[in-house]
Amino acid sequence: MASTVDPLRRKGLLKFVAVPLPLPAEEPLPVAVTTKAPPKRQPPRKPFLPPYQAPLPSAALPDKAVDPAIRRKVGRGRIEIDGRIDLHGMSQTEARSALHYFIHARFSRGDRTVLVITGKGVKTDNDYVAAMTERGVLRTMLPIWLNEPSLAPMVSGWSVAARGHGGEGAWYVRLRRA
DSSP: OGGGEEEEEETTEEEEEEOOOOOOOOOOOOOOOOOOOOOOOOOOOOOSSOOOOOSSOTTTSOOOOOOHHHHHHHHHTSSOOOEEEEOTTOOHHHHHHHHHHHHHHHHHHTOOEEEEEOOOOOOBSSSSTTBOSSOOHHHHHHHHHHTSTTTTTTEEEEEEOOGGGTGGGEEEEEEOOO
């Protein structure tokens, strides 16, 4: 196309004028008959991250709640809390190892009631990391960790703490006698 255009100069501007090309003699175009192959079925794409699912349904975990009378006494301050651990800001692996060390140390010391602070967690639906309906990874994982074979023989039960001790962001963990 560039060879058929002659440049014109007017007032410093460069303009192009198209020269029509002679058309070749019209001949009937050959018609090619093609049949389209059916499109190949693409396998469904896997999402980048699988959707969040709670590790185990609550029915799959054995019910190890602290006795309601003891829980009330601890919440009102009649039974002292022997130790506290705060897992805020830790990753799951750090929190799990800290919890194991803490429970083993407190059990060997003879403590009976400890407070584990996990935090409530953030409930958002728009972050891809937190696009879950559950609240708080540590809060969700604590009962599973306490039910592991290395801690289960030492733990007699756990339940959500009273409002004065952290409410839904903390747990009372009752240890067995040595």
